Amino acid sequence: MDVPECNVCHIPLDEEEHQPRHLGCSHDSCTACIKALIKNGSFECPMCRKVIKANTAEDLPINHGVIQVLRLFKSFKVSEREPNEEGSTAITKELCKIHKCIVDKRCITCKVWICVQCKELHIPGIGCEIQAYNEALKEMRKEHKKQVEPTLSSIRNNLQSISSKLSGIESEKKKLEEEIEKLDGLHKDLQKAAEDGTKVLNEIVAATVKADKAITSKEFDESVQTANEWHQFAQVWCKINTDFLPEKNKFDQEGYATMNINGKSTQCKISLGHGNVYFHCFRINGFNINKSMKIYSHEQIKSLLSAARDLVFLDLAICGQVKGRVTIRLRQDLPTYAKNIPLLFTGEKGHALLGLSCVHCLDHNLGISGSITTNINGFKQDSNAGYTVTQGSILARWSGNNIDTFYIHHEQGIQPYMITYEVFGQIETGLDIVKLCKNHTDQREVTVIDCGLVVK
Known part of the structure; x- marks a missing residue:
């Protein structure tokens, strides 16, 4: 409970400058505020605006009810904090509910705190057992501890269970991190293997293309007649397959041509080597493919051309x-x-x-x-x-x-x-x-x- 304050300035009331006084309108104010409000023998109540007639603050009656409350607050005495068995200090002594005095004993029979004046109501040996304040406080502490022990024990068990689960989660987390690390290593190894494989494949393809071009160029350089046969064979081959309509029948020395196959722009290659002619397309509408079409020997081509x-x-x-x-x-x-x-x-x-x-x-x-x-x-x-x-x-x-x-x-x-x-x-x-x-x-x-x- 707090000390009463003035309704106007909110300063704690006392029996001197801030003495509480009735304003005659069911409101109160302190003496200092009333002196500041009085002008020409009257003033308005700060709460309800009612005009109060008074030449001085002393003309208004004192609120003795509030004065009694102030004096009661002054009578409160708090004992010093004393250390208990656990090393903490004792709680502040409370006031007697009847006499408003500080209690110093406890009636165990009635289970109430009593002051000096209450001893006449709680007489030892006649139905009441009186116990000193500190001893009663210790007994009550033990009783409270006994009452809360099951709850505390349950809380401890729950905390222990939670701690165990957290430990298990931490262990699983560590295992998962190790697995992730292994997978990352495997992923890097696979990437490296793929890069190495691609590199080797590109080298093989480059070597193959180089060899093909060398053979093709050699064949063309060695014999013009071979080039003519080759050119004629491309003509005949396109006519054999109804799906092939030649768009351009001019080949360079490496044996490449562009044709219109089923409405798609197709790049074709004819290779000479080992006594055979190889005809295949390798790119359609810009996309690389690898599809062999036909293999003819030189003799077959000559026979085919002469018969056609x-x-x-x-x-x-x-x-x-x-x-x-x-x-x-x-x-x-x-x-x-x-x-x-x-x-x-x-x-x-x-x-x-x-x-x-x-x-x-x-x-x-x-x-x-x-x-x-x-x-x-x-x-x-x-x-x-x-x-x-x-x-x-x-x-x-x-x-x-x-x-x-x-x-x-x-x-x-x-x-x-x-x-x-x-x-x-x-x-x-x-x-x-x-x-x-x-x-x-x-x-x-x-x-x-x-x-x-x-x-x-």
């Missing part, structure tokens, strides 16, 4: 839209034609019928024609004995120059001017495609979008 040079094809289109394929069987008894015409279908000499427009219609009822007007040692005059112009004949006209002009005849019968024409081939399939193209209004829109040798 009497059957050629033309893929015709109108306004860029494919209409179909025309296959043509070439005459082998015309030495010049037999040698030169297949070159125009394969483009081996740099010139081909690919992209050729059928620039005009020789006779709307007879057929269509096209020409290459560059001097490329193409069509030259051969004997035409024993051959007549029939439906599906392929004709060439030689007028003393080296201009290659061919005609596809699709009707029966001939015209007088065709006597000077030479028949160098016959359509085997696709005559209907020729008729369709012939009936188109603008022959310049009829083009050859692909051509080459047919190998079966």
Whole structure:
């Protein structure tokens, strides 16, 4: 309990300058505050604003109830702290609940603390047993200790269990840290092994590529004929596989080419070595692959090429839209034609019928024609004995120059001017495609979008 304070200045009240006085409005204030508030014989209550008439603070009555409380606080006496058995100090002596005096004994029978005046109420030997303060305090301490001992014991056991669990957790943590350290070491070892393996693999690949290039360059440098066979083989190979449409048929000395395979830009390589020709693609749309395609010996290539040079094809289109394929069987008894015409279908000499427009219609009822007007040692005059112009004949006209002009005849019968024409081939399939193209209004829109040798 605290000492009462003034309601205005909150300074502890006393019996001098801060003596408590009634204001007549159920509120109190100290003498010092009242003196400061009085002006012209009156002042307002600081709490309720009621006007209080008074010339001086002494005109107002003293609050004796508060004075008695102040005197009671002054009567409190606290004993000195005395050390107990455990070395701590004794608690402060409390006041008697009846007489408000400091207690000095305890009635064990009534279980209350008593002061000097209470001895008349608690007489030893007549129902009450009196015990000295310190002795009673020790007994009470022992009793309290006995009461709280089970709780303390339970707390100790819980703490011990928690400590044991924490120790186990710490041990598991240490084991996990050791395992993590081992895994980190293993991870580093695997990374190093992977790096070493990659390094070795790159060295092997580099050595292999270097060897391949050396062999390829050597083969090309040794024999131009080998390079020509190689180039021809690429032409034939692309025609054998219907999925392969050559985009560029020019190879460098290392044997690489770019082709359009199923609509994808594909880089291919043809390798020469050990008497064989190896054809494989290694990159599609920028992604590296390794897929071998075919292996041929030089003898097989020569046989394949020689067997393929009497059957050629033309893929015709109108306004860029494919209409179909025309296959043509070439005459082998015309030495010049037999040698030169297949070159125009394969483009081996740099010139081909690919992209050729059928620039005009020789006779709307007879057929269509096209020409290459560059001097490329193409069509030259051969004997035409024993051959007549029939439906599906392929004709060439030689007028003393080296201009290659061919005609596809699709009707029966001939015209007088065709006597000077030479028949160098016959359509085997696709005559209907020729008729369709012939009936188109603008022959310049009829083009050859692909051509080459047919190998079966």
